Amino acid sequence: MVTIGIDAHKRSLAVCLVDELGRELAARQFANEPRSHRALHAWVLKEAPEERRFGVESTGWVGRGIACFLLAQGETVVDVRGSLTDRQRQRLRGDGKSDPRDALAIARVTAREERLPPVRADSPARDLKLLCDYRQQLLGERTRISNRLHADLVSLQPGYEHSLPALDSLPRLERADRLLAKQTGVQVELARRRVTSLIRLDTEIKRLEREIAQSVKSLGSGLPQLVGIGYLSAGRVIGEVGDINRIQTKARFARMNGTAPIAASSGQTQRHRLNRGGNRRLNHALHMMALTQARMDPRARAYVERRCSEGHTKRDAVRALKRHLSDVVYQQLRADAARLEAAAKAD
Numbered sequence: 001m002v003t004i005g006i007d008a009h010k011r012s013l014a015v016c017l018v019d020e021l022g023r024e025l026a027a028r029q030f031a032n033e034p035r036s037h038r039a040l041h042a043w044v045l046k047e048a049p050e051e052r053r054f055g056v057e058s059t060g061w062v063g064r065g066i067a068c069f070l071l072a073q074g075e076t077v078v079d080v081r082g083s084l085t086d087r088q089r090q091r092l093r094g095d096g097k098s099d100p101r102d103a104l105a106i107a108r109v110t111a112r113e114e115r116l117p118p119v120r121a122d123s124p125a126r127d128l129k130l131l132c133d134y135r136q137q138l139l140g141e142r143t144r145i146s147n148r149l150h151a152d153l154v155s156l157q158p159g160y161e162h163s164l165p166a167l168d169s170l171p172r173l174e175r176a177d178r179l180l181a182k183q184t185g186v187q188v189e190l191a192r193r194r195v196t197s198l199i200r201l202d203t204e205i206k207r208l209e210r211e212i213a214q215s216v217k218s219l220g221s222g223l224p225q226l227v228g229i230g231y232l233s234a235g236r237v238i239g240e241v242g243d244i245n246r247i248q249t250k251a252r253f254a255r256m257n258g259t260a261p262i263a264a265s266s267g268q269t270q271r272h273r274l275n276r277g278g279n280r281r282l283n284h285a286l287h288m289m290a291l292t293q294a295r296m297d298p299r300a301r302a303y304v305e306r307r308c309s310e311g312h313t314k315r316d317a318v319r320a321l322k323r324h325l326s327d328v329v330y331q332q333l334r335a336d337a338a339r340l341e342a343a344a345k346a347d
Contacts (some may be wrong), residue, residue: 005107033341220340
């Protein structure tokens with residue numbers, strides 16, 4: 001078995017081949033473009049004509065092109081996380097960082113780790129992540145345009161905020177347009193264009209939300225059945241997690257999403273501190289789930305009240321609840337994956 005590690009960048013691909021013991025067999029660099037992808041594959045076939053396995057870093061970004069090309073050629077391709085590459089690089093002889101060293105580290109990780117997640121060309125989880133990311137970009141753009149429109153209205157229509165406190169719905173946007181109807185000037189024209197842009201963005205955001213909800217429904221996920229998780233939050237969770245089978249335990253999932261507290265003990269003082277690492281988008285979805293349950297679910301309310309009676313603050317109690325909900329979400333994701341796998345085997 002020959003293992004091939006590929007360190008992908010925007011313009012280049014560093015490739016390294018190792019044997020079963022991790023010894024380097026060959027190394028080379030190629031451009032990251034379709035013609036060079038074919039040349040890379042032909043070179044690997046010449047160097048490793050027998051059984052082989054590819055490990056690619058950044059398969060969701062700059063390594064996506066080469067990973068999908070190799071899959072189309074019938075190759076076995078797995079995704080290598082950057083943290084594993086960093087850890088392996090520290091074990092290499094010598095100091096410094098370079099693309100060939102990274103490719104060697106990726107190849108050795110691929111050779112030694114049997115449970116690396118396979119790359120899939122068409123993944124519903126990846127599609128959901130793209131849709132959720134695009135929605136978040138549109139929401140950010142809407143906020144910026146709305147703030148500029150508020151600044152225009154302060155100048156053009158002082159006191160407007162008494163009748164128009166926000167620009168968060170179509171009726172209010174239409175009311176803002178009517179406020180500007182009898183005025184003229186460049187600033188008025190720009191404000192009207194911003195109203196039009198907000199209406200267009202609202203339409204696109206609603207369309208995206210329907211698409212995300214439909215995608216979650218088509219997957220048959222049980223996440224929306226949990227209190228505090230709607231279709232949008234479920235889409236975010238599924239998109240950020242991807243293949244749940246690559247996360248072996250609930251504890252690893254908690255570290256991934258940043259809900260696992262970090263030990264900060266010294267001597268007789270035993271304590272933990274807030275974990276500000278992990279996937280913050282996934283952490284936010286769990287945080288909103290915890291806040292909703294603390295307000296609406298009797299069991300969660302009782303849990304928060306019990307923690308507070310033990311001397312914890314309300315904020316600490318909600319953080320503890322979020323850690324517990326991380327396990328609940330993990331179990332649901334595993335159950336969904338098992339159901340889909342069973343359905344695939346039945347077909």
